Amino acid sequence: MAELTYRQAVAAALAQEMARDDRVVLLGEDVASGGVFKTTGGLRERFGADRVRNTPISEQAIAGAAMGAAMAGLRPVAEIMFSDFYATCWDQVANEIAKVRYMTGGQVSLPLVLRGANGSGGLGFGSQHGQSVENWAMTVPGLKIASPAGPAEAFGLLAAAIRDDDPVMVFEHKALYGRKEEIGDGEQVVPLGQARTVRAGRDVTLVGLSITVGTCLAAAQELAAEGIEAEVIDLRTLVPLDAATVLASVARTGRLVVVEENPGQLGWGASVAAIAAQEAFGSLTAPVTRVSGGNVPLPVAASLEAEVDVSVARVAGAVRGVLGASRPLSSTG
Amino acid sequence: MAELTYRQAVAAALAQEMARDDRVVLLGEDVASGGVFKTTGGLRERFGADRVRNTPISEQAIAGAAMGAAMAGLRPVAEIMFSDFYATCWDQVANEIAKVRYMTGGQVSLPLVLRGANGSGGLGFGSQHGQSVENWAMTVPGLKIASPAGPAEAFGLLAAAIRDDDPVMVFEHKALYGRKEEIGDGEQVVPLGQARTVRAGRDVTLVGLSITVGTCLAAAQELAAEGIEAEVIDLRTLVPLDAATVLASVARTGRLVVVEENPGQLGWGASVAAIAAQEAFGSLTAPVTRVSGGNVPLPVAASLEAEVDVSVARVAGAVRGVLGASRPLSSTG
Amino acid sequence: MDVADDLELFEQMCFLRHFEERADVLYRRGLIHGPVHLGLGHEAVAVGAASVLRPDDYSLGTYRGHAHALARGAPADAVLAELLGREGGICGGKGGSMHITSVEHGYYGSYAIVGAHLPIACGLAWAALIRRTEQVTVCFFGDGATNIGAFHEAVNLAAVWRLPVVFVCENNWYMEYTPIGEVIPVALPAADRAAAYGLDRIVVDGNDVAAVRQVVGDAVRAARDGQGPSLVEAQTYRLKGHSAADGGAYRPAEEVARWRERDPLLRTRAVLAAAGTAPEKLDEIEARIKSGLAELAQQILARPAPDPAGAWTDVWSDGSWQWRN
Amino acid sequence: MDVADDLELFEQMCFLRHFEERADVLYRRGLIHGPVHLGLGHEAVAVGAASVLRPDDYSLGTYRGHAHALARGAPADAVLAELLGREGGICGGKGGSMHITSVEHGYYGSYAIVGAHLPIACGLAWAALIRRTEQVTVCFFGDGATNIGAFHEAVNLAAVWRLPVVFVCENNWYMEYTPIGEVIPVALPAADRAAAYGLDRIVVDGNDVAAVRQVVGDAVRAARDGQGPSLVEAQTYRLKGHSAADGGAYRPAEEVARWRERDPLLRTRAVLAAAGTAPEKLDEIEARIKSGLAELAQQILARPAPDPAGAWTDVWSDGSWQWRN
Numbered sequence A, B: 001m002a003e004l005t006y007r008q009a010v011a012a013a014l015a016q017e018m019a020r021d022d023r024v025v026l027l028g029e030d031v032a033s034g035g036v037f038k039t040t041g042g043l044r045e046r047f048g049a050d051r052v053r054n055t056p057i058s059e060q061a062i063a064g065a066a067m068g069a070a071m072a073g074l075r076p077v078a079e080i081m082f083s084d085f086y087a088t089c090w091d092q093v094a095n096e097i098a099k100v101r102y103m104t105g106g107q108v109s110l111p112l113v114l115r116g117a118n119g120s121g122g123l124g125f126g127s128q129h130g131q132s133v134e135n136w137a138m139t140v141p142g143l144k145i146a147s148p149a150g151p152a153e154a155f156g157l158l159a160a161a162i163r164d165d166d167p168v169m170v171f172e173h174k175a176l177y178g179r180k181e182e183i184g185d186g187e188q189v190v191p192l193g194q195a196r197t198v199r200a201g202r203d204v205t206l207v208g209l210s211i212t213v214g215t216c217l218a219a220a221q222e223l224a225a226e227g228i229e230a231e232v233i234d235l236r237t238l239v240p241l242d243a244a245t246v247l248a249s250v251a252r253t254g255r256l257v258v259v260e261e262n263p264g265q266l267g268w269g270a271s272v273a274a275i276a277a278q279e280a281f282g283s284l285t286a287p288v289t290r291v292s293g294g295n296v297p298l299p300v301a302a303s304l305e306a307e308v309d310v311s312v313a314r315v316a317g318a319v320r321g322v323l324g325a326s327r328p329l330s331s332t333g
Numbered sequence C, D: 001m002d003v004a005d006d007l008e009l010f011e012q013m014c015f016l017r018h019f020e021e022r023a024d025v026l027y028r029r030g031l032i033h034g035p036v037h038l039g040l041g042h043e044a045v046a047v048g049a050a051s052v053l054r055p056d057d058y059s060l061g062t063y064r065g066h067a068h069a070l071a072r073g074a075p076a077d078a079v080l081a082e083l084l085g086r087e088g089g090i091c092g093g094k095g096g097s098m099h100i101t102s103v104e105h106g107y108y109g110s111y112a113i114v115g116a117h118l119p120i121a122c123g124l125a126w127a128a129l130i131r132r133t134e135q136v137t138v139c140f141f142g143d144g145a146t147n148i149g150a151f152h153e154a155v156n157l158a159a160v161w162r163l164p165v166v167f168v169c170e171n172n173w174y175m176e177y178t179p180i181g182e183v184i185p186v187a188l189p190a191a192d193r194a195a196a197y198g199l200d201r202i203v204v205d206g207n208d209v210a211a212v213r214q215v216v217g218d219a220v221r222a223a224r225d226g227q228g229p230s231l232v233e234a235q236t237y238r239l240k241g242h243s244a245a246d247g248g249a250y251r252p253a254e255e256v257a258r259w260r261e262r263d264p265l266l267r268t269r270a271v272l273a274a275a276g277t278a279p280e281k282l283d284e285i286e287a288r289i290k291s292g293l294a295e296l297a298q299q300i301l302a303r304p305a306p307d308p309a310g311a312w313t314d315v316w317s318d319g320s321w322q323w324r325n
């Protein structure tokens, strides 16, 4: 057992996989210097300049080079420093990487990982450095999407992503990099596509991803004091989506609150909510409820940021609302 | 009254607005030559080289130039030939255009329009030229989104978009360009944010956008023969979204089927379905149902394309399913 | 292929020419679903470049890519089946004309977003560099592609990393309907940009297969020897429209006429004639190829369309498409 | 401002210097929410360029943009309030340090995605061209930005359309922690790329305010006279880290020392001294500016935070944020 920060867990996962498979190579801006978020520290020294490459500020070249190298059989891990910068290589991600296997009739596979810092988390990064970009990716079939909620997941999901033969985007949360957790010895791998029930509860199902898992847990504790038992599910990956775990929970609780950090206009929570409204309709006893970030670009001043970011209070309030709005169980179809 | 094709309606709207306001300027690849989809024919000749500009193949420069010109008070209309190419200027669209007004505290406005050919429609354009890109845009607050279902809307929504003081993306459907419709004389403007009920019905609400409005209507006709009366709503714009019209309809019908051309993983239909599941829960008598394109990149061969594209049969089938799955009305909360 | 005599090159160009002519006919008969972009007139670039590559070298092209796939050895029947949307298509019907790919022959794909494949070419070349396999990557693109950001980022990265990649710009002087001269501030789209990446200014007559063989051959050798990337501008002309749906009316008649005289096939015919090959022999070769392709088209048209089930394969490496349980 | 004597330029540079030093102190005290990038050492570029602009000219900068806003006349209190997240921030607290903007003073924004504002600058210049207003647009960016696609597309479009825009590359030799030399295949990031756009190779000592004034002034005049765009490389150095959170340890000590000797303020002090200005006078000016800024910071820190309601304004031009009814 060792206590690692989220950022150390990322570096450890990279080291574990690079040691295990010499086809694993890293590229990105300043990665050889350890990276702006210190997630690649020591790797250049340990694995050499061939396998840990600094790039120019050329996100299209970074993503494209990762794709080409993957087609040739390497297993590249490309760092896109802030996930907002995927916008500068979106064609490579959405139109090339996501589609080339399909449009060539399966002639190529892309065992590659795109990773970087995502989300707001109240750090004052603002609208061009604080978005929840996993939602852009989820509109595009062909990309697997993982977003770890803590150090153990940061380690295990990244390892699984590197071992996966398909393109996986790992959205690390910049506000979690300093978070610490005990991590077991030996190889760490968390399979993609398996949600984790982090708290059991009978009254309502709270679904979170990445930083909102902690928000849901904190809300659940607050609600427990009021005798409300919330079940909290950490999705871990959006693609593959473990809808079964969510649906099974809703079948028990009859109530669903989905908690996203992104603006509500269109985010992964809408997809999860729609699945429940279609496939768990019979067991729903209350309106399917979404709690999401304010539908505005992210402001910087702390007072404004707090106003739009998802909070424990807003989640707890939504749960109280859902319980209030509930239809007597007898009337469910 | 004159009968116009959808593409002629686009050209007519551009001409109407350019004649009305000399701040309206056009830029894009081959627009001076009339455009690849013949939507800008005759405009260079009529309005001159200053106002109708061919560009290099530089989508970032096109979108950025439109943004800068709008900040300076012009009202640019930029053509991005196929909406899939927004991927090559996504940073300009999602990170700059959508956010600059907000992040400057309202110091600038962006009266600009981004328009181009969108969607599949069974034309064999494949995965890099046939996507429903409105969904990428809807994940980003700050962009208005229109998608006309016929010539009259193509005319009126584009005119409204040009007159709007905010950035508006108009997604024209490439499979509708040849569609004809009678259009009244005089100025044509269709306000943004107002859905249109194209068919009244008591049993189920079908919500479509752009090409799927026609799919919904055809399905409604087929179902009418079985005594099922479907209400069909054409959203026209995703942002602003006229949720009220959808919710009012669902309050009457108790049933909702949302029909999107895009893959189902994450599309605008999820947002509409989630809103209904939260705000119309009490009146829902059946599972909220989504019909969407196959969750794969778009294939080219006609037999494969037909397999994944949304069809009248699939919509009609979904409606029958919804009616079968309905809870007796008595039990609605 | 390492050596190639002029006759062999002629036969290959002839094959590409008549493959495209056949595709054009089939398109106009409404037998091809989706857009088709023909490489008519560009044959010498595809054939000349392919002739200096090792079977394990990588190449990539654009939506105008039939010729590049065939030149590497992609089976004509599978390519044609892909165009016609019949069983046995080289991409299983999922790619169509714009995405012809034959990894088995080192042709890593046709890309339909202008400029997008240049960064991808860097990745293939990077893999070869890391593995020290001496494989070279050749990436074909158009004059219009030199104005898009991906071109800049890719050529720059290739130069900084000294990647074994040869970027070949097929300058046919038009980006769709717009003359390239209207949208570049220099005379030559690729050659006049080379210095910005510390690369030599290389121009070749793209309608002269021997010249292409020579110039691209030198660049490929340099890349193989670890001397880094090259940017080659091959000047050519498309004999028909941008796509099979375009008549190309925007091009001055005398310009078209001038270039028709420089048709790469006529050029090679002249060379062969000068070397003593009887024109009749060349006519006979051309006739055989032409009829062979007409026949092939008939055979493929007799095939059924791909099984719709194929739409649900090849999203993920395990063959499945599901995104949720 | 049309004329400017060295003393005035010195005062302005002094002001920028101490504004940034103050921001650095405030950041290290934990009083600034979010990242801060200081322009320490770059003052001569901002001041020299601004000194040749008309009030109605347009300029744009990066996340390292405080100096560029202030040099155009943006009120220091509003800029500092934006950094400190207090009432009266120039962007209402919605932009923060990386997005300082003062449209009223012709400064059309600080952009935090590398290279993104170059295409935007083209649009401002295009508008001026269409309206024949003779307004010039000046766009500041870093050496690292010359490797991104947006740079290529923007400079190319500006050259093709002969736009009245001056692109000023502040070459401080580093992109974050990486020396620019490691990621470009040429010696100079901007100057050695100019020819690719048919532009002249222009290099200026970015730590010499008079030289910047001269060279950027010529470029601005040319743009105003309809002679099209310029690409100017101003060579400078940042005196501290990439961001206020970065110590800059990756830079060789002697390199830092060498550049400290070339500090633009020392340079101008020497010029003024040679022209007979007493050092004491300059010290006095500097002291006054310094204490004035310390005082200003205290005043602004005494202000309340922006009303949270402000988070819900300015999405749309009517002031609202709602996306649905």
Ligand SMILES: Cc1ncc(C[n+]2csc(CCOP(=O)(O)OP(=O)(O)O)c2C)c(N)n1
Pocket (backbone or CB within 6 Å): B029, B057, B059, B081, B085, B088, C064, C112, C113, C114, C115, C141, C142, C143, C144, C145, C146, C148, C170, C172, C174, C175, C176, C242
């Ligand atoms: C990013 C992008 N923008 C626009 C297009 C539409 N388009 C397809 S081909 C083409 C012209 C390309 O010209 P060039 O690069 O010279 O190649 P050519 O077609 O002449 O072989 C354009 C604009 C595209 N496919 N991708």
Ligand SMILES: Cc1ncc(C[n+]2csc(CCOP(=O)(O)OP(=O)(O)O)c2C)c(N)n1
Pocket (backbone or CB within 6 Å): A029, A057, A059, A081, A085, A088, D064, D112, D113, D114, D115, D141, D142, D143, D144, D145, D146, D148, D170, D172, D174, D175, D176, D242
């Ligand atoms: C597209 C993009 N990629 C990466 C970054 C992260 N980043 C911010 S500043 C910077 C270095 C920029 O260097 P340079 O252009 O030389 O400007 P300087 O910071 O030296 O003034 C990087 C990589 C970004 N903001 N945008």
Ligand SMILES: [Mg+2]
Pocket (backbone or CB within 6 Å): C142, C143, C144, C170, C171, C172, C173, C174, C175, C176
């Ligand atoms: Mg061309």
Ligand SMILES: [Mg+2]
Pocket (backbone or CB within 6 Å): D142, D143, D144, D170, D171, D172, D173, D174, D175, D176
């Ligand atoms: Mg720099």
